[in-house]
Amino acid sequence: xxxxxxxxxxxxxxxxxxxxxxxxxxxxxxxxxxxxxxxxxxxxxxxxxxxxxxxxxxxxxxxxxxxxxxxxxxxxxxxxxxxxxxxxxxxxxxxxxxxxxxxxxxxxxxxxxxxxxxxxxxxxxxxxxxxxxxxxxxxxxxxxxxxxxxxxxxxxxxxxxxxxxxxxxxxxxxxxxxxxxxxxxxxxxxxxxxxxxxxxxxxxxxxxxxxxxxxxxxxxxxxxxxxxxxxxxxxxxxxxxxxxxxxxxxxxxxxxxxxxxxxxxxxxxxxxxxxxxxxxxxxxxxxxxxxxx
Amino acid sequence: xxxxxxxxxxxxxxxxxxxxxxxxxxxxxxxxxxxxxxxxxxxxxxxxxxxxxxxxxxxxxxxxxxxxxxxxxxxxxxxxxxxxxxxxxxxxxxxxxxxxxxxxxxxxxxxxxxxxxxxxxxxxxxxxxxxxxxxxxxxxxxxxxxxxxxxxxxxxxxxxxxxxxxxxxxxxxxxxxxxxxxxxxxxxxxxxxxxxxxxxxxxxxxxxxxxxxxxxxxxxxxxxxxxxxxxxxxxxxxxxxxxxxxxxxxxxxxxxxxxxxxxxxxxxxxxxxxxxxxxxxxxxxxxxxxxxxxxxxxxxxxxxxxxxxxxxxxxxxxxxxxxxxxxxxxxxxxxxxxxxxxxxxxxxxxxxxxxxxxxxxxxxxxxxxxxxxxxxxxxxxxxxxxxxxxxxxxxxxxxxxxxxxxxxxxxxxxxxxxxxxxxxxxxxxxxxxxxxxxxxxxxxxxxxxxxxxxxxxxxxxxxxxxxxxxxxxxxxxxxxxxxxxxxxxxxxxxxxxxxxxxxxxxxxxxxxxxxxxxxxxxxxxxxxxxxxxxxxxxxxxxxxxxxxxxxxxxxxxxxxxxxxxxxxxxxxxxxxxxxxxxxxxxxx
Numbered sequence: 001x002x003x004x005x006x007x008x009x010x011x012x013x014x015x016x017x018x019x020x021x022x023x024x025x026x027x028x029x030x031x032x033x034x035x036x037x038x039x040x041x042x043x044x045x046x047x048x049x050x051x052x053x054x055x056x057x058x059x060x061x062x063x064x065x066x067x068x069x070x071x072x073x074x075x076x077x078x079x080x081x082x083x084x085x086x087x088x089x090x091x092x093x094x095x096x097x098x099x100x101x102x103x104x105x106x107x108x109x110x111x112x113x114x115x116x117x118x119x120x121x122x123x124x125x126x127x128x129x130x131x132x133x134x135x136x137x138x139x140x141x142x143x144x145x146x147x148x149x150x151x152x153x154x155x156x157x158x159x160x161x162x163x164x165x166x167x168x169x170x171x172x173x174x175x176x177x178x179x180x181x182x183x184x185x186x187x188x189x190x191x192x193x194x195x196x197x198x199x200x201x202x203x204x205x206x207x208x209x210x211x212x213x214x215x216x217x218x219x220x221x222x223x224x225x226x227x228x229x230x231x232x233x234x235x236x237x238x239x240x241x242x243x244x245x246x247x248x249x250x251x252x253x254x255x256x257x258x259x260x261x262x263x264x265x266x267x268x269x270x271x272x273x274x275x276x277x278x279x280x281x282x283x284x285x286x287x288x289x290x291x292x293x
Numbered sequence: 294x295x296x297x298x299x300x301x302x303x304x305x306x307x308x309x310x311x312x313x314x315x316x317x318x319x320x321x322x323x324x325x326x327x328x329x330x331x332x333x334x335x336x337x338x339x340x341x342x343x344x345x346x347x348x349x350x351x352x353x354x355x356x357x358x359x360x361x362x363x364x365x366x367x368x369x370x371x372x373x374x375x376x377x378x379x380x381x382x383x384x385x386x387x388x389x390x391x392x393x394x395x396x397x398x399x400x401x402x403x404x405x406x407x408x409x410x411x412x413x414x415x416x417x418x419x420x421x422x423x424x425x426x427x428x429x430x431x432x433x434x435x436x437x438x439x440x441x442x443x444x445x446x447x448x449x450x451x452x453x454x455x456x457x458x459x460x461x462x463x464x465x466x467x468x469x470x471x472x473x474x475x476x477x478x479x480x481x482x483x484x485x486x487x488x489x490x491x492x493x494x495x496x497x498x499x500x501x502x503x504x505x506x507x508x509x510x511x512x513x514x515x516x517x518x519x520x521x522x523x524x525x526x527x528x529x530x531x532x533x534x535x536x537x538x539x540x541x542x543x544x545x546x547x548x549x550x551x552x553x554x555x556x557x558x559x560x561x562x563x564x565x566x567x568x569x570x571x572x573x574x575x576x577x578x579x580x581x582x583x584x585x586x587x588x589x590x591x592x593x594x595x596x597x598x599x600x601x602x603x604x605x606x607x608x609x610x611x612x613x614x615x616x617x618x619x620x621x622x623x624x625x626x627x628x629x630x631x632x633x634x635x636x637x638x639x640x641x642x643x644x645x646x647x648x649x650x651x652x653x654x655x656x657x658x659x660x661x662x663x664x665x666x667x668x669x670x671x672x673x674x675x676x677x678x679x680x681x682x683x684x685x686x687x688x689x690x691x692x693x694x695x696x697x698x699x700x701x702x703x704x705x706x707x708x709x710x711x712x713x714x715x716x717x718x719x720x721x722x723x724x725x726x727x728x729x730x731x732x733x734x735x736x737x738x739x740x741x742x743x744x745x746x747x748x749x750x751x752x753x754x755x756x757x758x759x760x761x762x763x764x765x766x767x768x769x770x771x772x773x774x775x776x777x778x779x780x781x782x783x784x785x786x787x788x789x790x791x792x793x794x795x796x797x798x799x800x801x802x803x804x805x806x807x808x809x810x811x812x813x814x815x816x817x818x819x820x821x822x823x824x825x826x827x828x829x830x831x832x833x834x835x836x837x838x839x840x841x842x843x844x845x846x847x848x849x850x851x852x853x854x855x856x857x858x859x860x861x862x863x864x865x866x867x868x869x870x871x872x873x874x875x876x877x878x879x880x881x
Contacts, residue, residue, distance in 0.1 A: 014613070070611065143393045168391075175393045178435040183689075189651045190690040193682040194752060195674060195706030215702065218692035222738075230388035233351055237381045238402040238449065239373050245407045249400030249417065 016138045022064040027140045027148030029258040033265035034132050040272030041125060047117050049277040050124040057128045066138050074134050078126060085122050093118055142174040147250050164243030176227065183223055184216065191215045296324035297456055297489055298348055298379065303357035305343050305512075317343040318354070319512035325457065325491060330483045332500040332520075333493045335509035336534045337742065337771045341493045344509065345461040348491065349379035362456075377406060380450030384462040386442035387435075395437075395445055396421065396430040402453040413452075420448040423486075424478050438638060440471025444478060451482075457489040458482065464494060465769055468637045468797045470837050472499075495771040497530075497537050501559045508533060525557035536772030539800060539842030539866055540564040546870035550877050561842065565849045572876055576855050579875035596624035596660075597760065597791065598648050598680070603657035605643055617643040618815040621657070625760065630792040632802040632823075634838060635812035641795050642685070644812065645762050648793070649680040662759075678707065681758030685765045687749030688742065696722075696740070696748050697733030703756040721755035724788075725781060743774035747781070754785075761785065762793040767801060779805065800841045803827065803864035811838065827864050843869040 017023070022030075041053050061068060091108075093115040100113030136145070150167035157163050196215060281291060305318040317340045325331060325348075335341040346352040347359050350366035361378055364371040383389050392398035396417050403413045421427045424444040434442055443463055450458060460479065464472040480502060482488040492499060500506050506523050508516040510533055516523055523530070527545040530537055537545070544558035544567065554571055558564045600623045608614045618640040625631055625648070635641040646652040647659045650666040650673050662679055664671045684690065693699035700721055704714040719729040725747040737748060746766075753761065766782065767775040782805055786792055796802050802809060802823070809826045811819040813836045819826055826833075827840045830848055839845070847861035847869060863869040 073611075141394070143397060146393070171393060172391060175391065175434070178433075179387055182435075186684060187690050189646065190682075190684045190687065191702075192651060193649055193677055193684075194703040195677060195756060196702075197674075197706070215690075215692045219690050222692075223689055227385075227388045230383060230385060231391070233346075234383055234389035234446075235391060235401075236351060237349060237376055237383075238453065239376050239405040240401070241405065246404050247407050247410055247413065249397060249404055249410070249413045251410065 014138060015141045016066050016070070018065040020063060020065040020139070022060065022135070023139045025139075025261060026252055026254045026258040027144035028152055028252060029254065029261050030136050030140050031145070031148050031152060032262050034136050036262075036265040036269040038129060038132060040269035041128060044272045044277070045121065046277035047121055047280055048283065049272060049275075050121045050128075053272070054124045054128050057131045061131055061135060064135055064139050066135065071131055071134055071138075075127065075130050078130055082123065082126055085126070086119055089115055089118050089122070143171070143250075146171040146174070147252055151252055162243065164246065168243075172231070176224075179227075180220065180224060184220055187216055187219050294327055297327045297362060298323075298325040298491075299360040300324075300344075300347065301358045301360075303344075303347060303354040303359060305340075305347065305352060306355045309355060317512055318347070320357070321512070321514060323507070323514065325489060327456065327489055328483075328487050330480070330490045330502065330504045331492070331507065332503035332505070333491065333507045333509060334495060334497070334500055334535060336495060336773055339509040340512040341509050342461055343512075345381070345459055345491070345493050348457070348459050349381050350375045351381070373406070377402075377453045378455055379457045379459060380453055380455035381459040381461060382443065382446045382450060382463045384465050386439055386446055386466070389446045389449075390434045390442065393433055394430075395426065395432050395434060398434065398445060399430075399448045399452050402449055406453065416452045416454070417448075420451040423451055423482065424448045438471060439467045440474040443467060443471065443475050447475070447478065455488070457491060460490070460492045460494075462493055462495070464496065464499065469839060470636055472496075495535070497524075497535055497541075497772075501538065508535070520559055521557050524559055527556060534771070534773035536775070540846050542866045543843055543846060543869055543873070546866060547873060547877060550874055551880075554877070561846045561849055564846050565853060565855075568850060568873070569853060569855060572855065572880065574855070576857070577860060577873070577876045578879060579860075579872075594626045594628070597627050597662055598625040599623070599660045600644070600647060600654075601658050601660075603644075603647060603654040603659060605647070605652055605655055609655060616815060620816050621812075623810060623817055623820075625791060625793060627759075627791050628789060629807045630786050630794065630805055632806035632809040633793065633795045633812060634797065634799070634802060634809055634826075635795075636797065636837060639812045640815040641812045642764055643815075645682065645764060645793060645795060648760070648762055649677045649682050651677075651682070678756050679758055680760045680762060681753040681756055682762045683750055683753050683764065683766065685768060686746075687753075688745035691737050691745060691749055691752075694736060694738075695733065696727070696735050696737050697729075699737055699748060700751045700755050703752055707756070717755045717757065718751075720757075721751040724754050724785065725751045726777075727751065743770055743777065746770070746774075746778070750781075758790070760791040760793065762795075764795045765797075766794065767796070767798065775801075797838075799827070799839055800865075803841045803844075811836070813838075823864055824862060828862065841865070847872075 041050065044050065044053075061071060090111065094108075094110035094112060096114060098114065099110075103111045103113070103116070105111075140148070146167050149170060150163055153161060153163035153166065196212070284291065300321050300323040303318050303321045304316070307315040307317055319340075321344060333341050333344065343352065347354060347366065349361070350359070350372050353359070353367050359366040361375045364375050366375055390398050391401050399417045399420055400413050403416050408416065418427070421430055424447050426441065426444050426448060429437065429441065434445065437445070446463075447458070458479070464475055467475065476499060479490055479492065483490045492503070494500070500520050503520055506518060506520050507514055508523065515533065516526075516529065524537065524541055527537070538559070540561045540563070541556075541558050544554065544556050544564055547554040548556040555567050558567055600621050603621045604619045605617050606614050607617050621640075621644055623644065633641045633644070643652065647654060647666070648661065650659070650661065650671065653659070653667055659666045661676050664676060666673070666676065691699050693702065697718055700718045701714050704717045709717070718733065722729045722732060727744070727747055737745065740748065763782070767778055770778060779801060782792065782794070786805070794802065794805065806823055808822055809820065810817050811826060811833070818836065819829065819832070827844050830840045830844065833840060840848070841864050843866050844864050847856060847863060850856045851858050851861040860872065863872050
């Protein structure tokens with residue numbers, strides 16, 4: 001049985017109001033802190049640091065009081081990518097030297113300590129990325145984020161970046177996501193009622209896929225264009241002429257805790273990038289444990 | 294007093310440079326007086342929406358001038374003043390909302406005008422108060438009902454402090470409850486704030502309270518005056534293809550029998566007074582009308598669709614889960630015409646999507662033609678063929694360039710032979726009144742709204758379903774389009790197709806249905822014949838639903854003792870005219 005409830009599996013972009021301390025942070029803080037943390041971990045290749053980082057992300061998730069089960073739903077969507085990364089690393093990284101201990105070898109495939117470490121690091125990293133980005137959208141409303149982005153980009157206006165226009169585009173896109181998702185659901189159901197076989201079968205046959213997708217895409221685009229035309233009229237009727245001379249209804253106010261969070265995450269980034277993180281074996285040796293890895 | 298908007302000999306031609314220019318406005322003179330409530334009526338294509346877009350300079354005339362206060366709408370430097378003087382609310386609420394939060398959308402206009410922050414806050418508060426939406430100010434617009442969204446759009450305009458509010462078919466897409474909400478707010482603004490209202494519509498009911506009424510046809514103003522003056526000319530209104538309130542139609546019908554019966558009737562109350570005066574307060578002495586018995590044969594037949602204790606949740610298994618329907622019990626019997634009544638959001642669309650296994654129940658069972666749709670071996674495709682489902686505004690699902698191809702999509706999916714497909718397309722097109730040879734090669738997207746809807750209907754009929762489910766088949770159509778579609782549904786019924794019609798238009802349901810279900814809060818509240826349902830006016834009103842206009846008139850007459858309760862049992866204008874006609878016959 002097909003499932004037409006499209007919005008059900010999209011966890012990114014859904015606000016879960018729990019009123020946690022994370023929710024109460026200024027949206028700019030959330031964007032900046034997440035950016036610093038993601039930057040920091042991207043430049044870090046230590047398994048120890050990546051493990052600790054994942055723990056930190058889980059602590060933040062716990063603080064946000066967003067159900068972990070719900071976060072994992074978004075993670076499942078990213079699973080195919082993860083599997084792909086694993087396979088690639090098994091194929092291409094097996095012969096990278098220094099490889100460390102070789103666990104097993106089968107033809108050209110070779111699993112080494114190095115490739116296993118890489119796999120673990122990428123797994124932890126992808127989970128951290130998905131959790132952090134989902135956390136931003138689950139703890140801040142899209143509107144807050146739009147204002148946050150606009151405010152962060154504002155200094156760049158001087159070098160010609162249309163920060164207000166970008167924010168408005170973002171806002172309107174977000175505004176129409178549920179509307180168009182609903183529309184898509186309706187069109188899918190309508191075509192299914194006319195005998196369309198709307199399933200994932202045959203996506204490796206582009207001709208068949210096109211024949212399946214056209215009855216969905218054409219009406220959706222027609223509707224999107226019609227909506228866009230209407231929206232232009234409605235915005236003109238409300239005297240919209242661009243960002244010049246506009247005032248703002250929403251004003252963001254950062255609290256001391258926001259500054260603290262931004263500074264701490266900036267320091268974390270520096271720590272992640274520049275601190276010489278020890279390897280697991282070094283730690284085990286320091287603790288006097290036998291070298292089993 | 295000086296008019297706030299003045300149109301002088303306005304002409305507007307679309308595609309003026311091409312070989313097929315379309316004259317939408319052809320010499321319109323109009324002065325909108327400050328503080329008045331002006332309604333502009335006309336069928337689709339009469340030029341009324343083009344006229345509306347001239348009022349705030351969204352369009353400028355091809356010839357002639359439009360003046361808003363002292364500004365000509367051609368002066369682009371003055372557009373800011375013009376547009377903040379004349380606010381405009383459009384047809385589709387969804388397509389006018391910019392922001393993801395209600396209050397921020399209301400603030401959009403004043404932000405554009407560069408109003409200082411504190412002043413914007415004050416205006417947003419005030420505007421939301423005016424449309425009674427203060428409690429929902431932090432909500433996301435897509436979580437609101439159509440009426441609520443449209444109120445937000447009005448608030449967005451009020452925040453710009455306009456003198457005039459133009460409603461360009463702002464109620465056409467709303468259900469009766471939403472329409473009532475919006476109208477009562479607009480009327481209050483007119484009364485209490487002195488806001489000038491220009492409402493463009495094709496619903497006669499909305500014209501009743503206007504100070505002045507203008508009727509347009511072929512780009513010209515063809516009638517104007519007070520509603521009472523215009524409603525007294527039934528022949529002309531009929532020629533202009535306008536729908537008249539049922540109380541007025543009833544008065545016209547009685548006037549035809551005896552010209553002493555007044556025909557300038559606007560509301561049910563007025564009708565009752567006129568009738569009381571006409572019969573000198575003498576109760577009707579005729580026998581009550583024979584209540585048509587429910588089709589006993591249909592009653593006995595085995596149901597073809599049966600829902601037992603069905604519940605369905607949206608966003609199932611997530612923190613945002615909501616119950617759409619709960620404990621629904623419903624049967625469809627072969628050959629009957631079933632009506633489903635309920636507000637938008639009551640769950641009626643969710644219910645019918647179980648009929649062809651688009652949705653599966655989370656609790657309960659759905660049996661369609663003997664198959665439990667939940668079972669793995671249920672022939673889903675066959676069920677979808679047998680139960681044809683036509684969605685709301687089905688014209689939006691058309692995708693092929695040519696009419697014939699679009700209709701052939703269903704039969705092609707059935708993998709029929711070419712000849713069989715052609716034959717089915719021919720039959721389906723004939724059934725919806727589109728000639729096969731004439732229309733099959735027409736470009737789909739160039740057709741009129743009503744024609745597109747018929748093409749979409751043919752697209753489902755080409756599957757030759759045994760049951761046809763129609764979700765709001767007449768929504769968004771003008772009265773003439775409505776009448777054509779209802780006639781078409783009637784013809785389908787005569788061919789023996791089982792019909793399920795969802796609607797919130799009681800008058801339409803009373804005309805075509807045998808049996809009705811009333812849905813509220815996601816469950817079936819009432820079911821029974823048209824007579825059984827519409828005789829429970831009080832209970833329906835409690836649910837925010839109405840009975841047909843004539844039924845309300847008869848109930849009022851019964852209250853005044855002019856009819857006995859068992860006489861007050863007519864649900865269509867024809868039946869009511871027949872009933873009251875006997876009083877006239879007795880008098881003559």
